[in-house]
Amino acid sequence: xxxxxxxxxxxxxxxxxxxxxxxxxxxxxxxxxxxxxxxxxxxxxxxxxxxxxxxxxxxxxxxxxxxxxxxxxxxxxxxxxxxxxxxxxxxxxxxxxxxxxxxxxxxxxxxxxxxxxxxxxxxxxxxxxxxxxxxxxxxxxxxxxxxxxxxxxxxxxxxxxxxxxxxxxxxxxxxxxxxxxxxxxxxxxxxxxxxxxxxxxxxxxxxxxxxxxxxxxxxxxxxxxxxxxxxxxxxxxxxxxxxxxxxxxxxxxxxxxxxxxxxxxxxxxxxxxxxxxxxxxxxxxxxxxxxxxxxxxxxxxxxxxxxxxxxxxxxxxxxxxxxxxxxxxxxxxxxxxxxxxxxxx
Ligand SMILES: Nc1ncnc2c1ncn2[C@@H]1O[C@H](COP(=O)(O)OP(=O)(O)OP(=O)(O)O)[C@@H](O)[C@H]1O
Ligand SMILES: [Mg+2]
Numbered sequence: 001x002x003x004x005x006x007x008x009x010x011x012x013x014x015x016x017x018x019x020x021x022x023x024x025x026x027x028x029x030x031x032x033x034x035x036x037x038x039x040x041x042x043x044x045x046x047x048x049x050x051x052x053x054x055x056x057x058x059x060x061x062x063x064x065x066x067x068x069x070x071x072x073x074x075x076x077x078x079x080x081x082x083x084x085x086x087x088x089x090x091x092x093x094x095x096x097x098x099x100x101x102x103x104x105x106x107x108x109x110x111x112x113x114x115x116x117x118x119x120x121x122x123x124x125x126x127x128x129x130x131x132x133x134x135x136x137x138x139x140x141x142x143x144x145x146x147x148x149x150x151x152x153x154x155x156x157x158x159x160x161x162x163x164x165x166x167x168x169x170x171x172x173x174x175x176x177x178x179x180x181x182x183x184x185x186x187x188x189x190x191x192x193x194x195x196x197x198x199x200x201x202x203x204x205x206x207x208x209x210x211x212x213x214x215x216x217x218x219x220x221x222x223x224x225x226x227x228x229x230x231x232x233x234x235x236x237x238x239x240x241x242x243x244x245x246x247x248x249x250x251x252x253x254x255x256x257x258x259x260x261x262x263x264x265x266x267x268x269x270x271x272x273x274x275x276x277x278x279x280x281x282x283x284x285x286x287x288x289x290x291x292x293x294x295x296x297x298x299x300x301x302x303x304x305x306x307x308x309x310x311x312x313x314x315x316x317x318x319x320x321x322x323x324x325x326x327x328x329x330x331x332x333x334x335x336x337x338x339x340x341x342x343x344x345x
Contacts, residue, residue, distance in 0.1 A: 123161030243300035
């Protein structure tokens with residue numbers, strides 16, 4: 001008994017973040033949108049966890065819940081917890097969150113132009129957090145701002161610091177965003193589609209930079225993307241999300257080479273691969289995700305799934321384990337499921 005407890009607490013220490021059965025909804029004129037419907041996952045220290053899934057599946061709502069950045073109203077936490085170093089973010093006050101944001105957890109958004117202040121020099125924007133959270137002089141803060149700009153490979157940092165965001169290219173602006181997110185050496189960085197707006201070469205540079213900074217500072221990263229190609233290169237663990245739920249979770253190798261969920265298979269088939277025959281066509285996933293005003297009773301992927309069975313329609317799928325930490329929410333792997341017959345559609 002003791003051994004189990006010790007092992008559990010040891011495992012808990014290894015996770016910087018533990019999201020447990022998180023439920024987040026929006027109250028709208030037309031009714032409640034159940035955007036996040038019982039999401040659970042862990043982020044181990046110094047590792048990268050990717051959250052992937054099609055548009056509207058709840059990736060950003062999950063990320064913004066961790067930062068407590070959702071507008072309330074219309075958003076509200078319906079249940080679950082978000083333990084950051086053992087303390088529940090859901091219960092934190094606005095004042096407590098202001099201390100956590102930037103300092104312990106920071107965020108990089110998709111579009112730097114909407115998150116950078118266009119009327120403030122970039123240096124000042126980098127220094128803002130330092131001056132607020134750390135008891136240092138303006139000169140010291142400026143020195144640190146130049147250092148971090150150099151670290152994210154912005155050339156001529158000493159002069160660039162006095163320029164405004166519009167004087168930077170898209171890729172350089174994203175570096176500035178990462179500099180702001182990194183300057184206080186956070187324990188967790190959440191990057192929500194950090195490279196989607198950039199061309200492929202710049203995208204690769206930014207991802208390399210994040211990896212380099214992670215190796216140097218040991219921070220954990222939550223990387224949100226709809227691009228499984230980015231995931232392969234960057235992450236240790238993958239959460240495949242659909243209609244507000246995690247459908248499959250595992251190491252990056254589990255997800256790519258021992259794929260279990262039909263949705264993950266479809267996502268992978270829609271991705272170009274170097275080892276693919278040139279005559280093979282990429283397959284789009286037909287249909288659209290379900291309406292989250294009235295979420296389906298059973299598996300939300302049911303209507304688009306080639307392997308759907310009768311049971312999938314009205315009964316939530318059970319979660320099965322396929323090796324340590326490899327979880328899949330699908331009826332296909334239920335041990336009592338007959339392989340053929342009336343269950344099939
Ligand atoms: N302010 C809001 N009011 C009502 N519904 C919202 C609001 N913000 C998000 N939603 C809904 O929550 C669901 C999840 O949205 P979310 O932004 O998390 O998707 P996403 O996975 O990040 O998609 P994308 O890849 O397009 O960024 C969607 O159905 C969306 O319509
Ligand atoms: Mg999003």
